[in-house]
Amino acid sequence: VDISTSISGTTLPNVFFNASGVWCQHEDELQAMVESHSGALITKSATLAPRQGNPSPRYLPLPLGSISSMGLPNEGYEYYLRYACSFNYSRTKPLFISLSGLSLGDSVKMVEAFVAADLPCMLEINFSCPNVPGKPQLGYDFEAMDAALATLAPLIKKPFGIKLPPFFDIAHFDLVAAVCQKYSNLAFLTCVNSIGNGLAIDFETETALIKPKDGYGGLSGAMILNTALANVNAFYRRLPDKQIIGVGGVASGKEAFLHILAGASAVQIGTQLMEEGPAVFERLNKELAEIMAAKGYNTIEDFRGRLKTL
Numbered sequence: 001v002d003i004s005t006s007i008s009g010t011t012l013p014n015v016f017f018n019a020s021g022v023w024c025q026h027e028d029e030l031q032a033m034v035e036s037h038s039g040a041l042i043t044k045s046a047t048l049a050p051r052q053g054n055p056s057p058r059y060l061p062l063p064l065g066s067i068s069s070m071g072l073p074n075e076g077y078e079y080y081l082r083y084a085c086s087f088n089y090s091r092t093k094p095l096f097i098s099l100s101g102l103s104l105g106d107s108v109k110m111v112e113a114f115v116a117a118d119l120p121c122m123l124e125i126n127f128s129c130p131n132v133p134g135k136p137q138l139g140y141d142f143e144a145m146d147a148a149l150a151t152l153a154p155l156i157k158k159p160f161g162i163k164l165p166p167f168f169d170i171a172h173f174d175l176v177a178a179v180c181q182k183y184s185n186l187a188f189l190t191c192v193n194s195i196g197n198g199l200a201i202d203f204e205t206e207t208a209l210i211k212p213k214d215g216y217g218g219l220s221g222a223m224i225l226n227t228a229l230a231n232v233n234a235f236y237r238r239l240p241d242k243q244i245i246g247v248g249g250v251a252s253g254k255e256a257f258l259h260i261l262a263g264a265s266a267v268q269i270g271t272q273l274m275e276e277g278p279a280v281f282e283r284l285n286k287e288l289a290e291i292m293a294a295k296g297y298n299t300i301e302d303f304r305g306r307l308k309t310l
């Protein structure tokens, strides 16, 4: 995502954009993203049919991040296909489309429609929605993930990416990387989705904070930064021919710097965008540029992936 941004005189690639799900369900939100200082934008994960999602309260900020169980509310893939057809690709910033089929058959139908439209937007196939009651997420079923990629990668033909859940076992990093390596047009991995099925409880009322699923929801924000950095770096080390988009716990230029040091080529913002609004992107670009200047780095490639170990 090298939409360059000129901060303090230097032109830097603008590596920031929204995490799918935040500020991207409706056209007015997407327009606010276009007008923001983000380097790109991505739509809310789409299903075949529109969905209301789970009952509210379904998102809440927490002291160290947030908990959410939205339940895949979206306008249906045709809404985002129309948006992608009318998007001005020459004048704006790169557009990513997130698809999250409730079945492989649904994903195939949505992918076929986007492929038929032959648009410059980039597909990010979501393998990791943790909040659809009764639907275990694909990201934790490695055979099903492999089968889905075996079907979808040849259909998509062009470069595309997948949104992965966090993994917590070295053997899982190895297994998932081995699956991803098989698909040459799988160009990027977005790591990580929320840490699924956490539980936030109100001490006074002794009640779960969010309504869906007895209060179980995805954990995001500061509390998942170190898990996100580990996943970005694990796949960066294992998949040198692919790019990693880092997401999880980025609230300032500092966490963005750490994601890039771990290997990220771009950085998505979720909870902090939810809390601060699209103005967050101007601040993040400025802070990252200041950190780079202070450390003597001129470009992202001067430090991307250069994490040292002891």
Ligand SMILES: O=C(O)c1[nH]c(=O)[nH]c(=O)c1I
Residues within 6 Å of the ligand: 021, 045, 068, 069, 070, 071, 072, 073, 100, 126, 128, 129, 130, 131, 132, 193, 194, 218
């Ligand atoms: O509940 C959601 O809509 C949701 N929530 C998440 O935390 N990740 C996802 O990929 C999705 I699709």
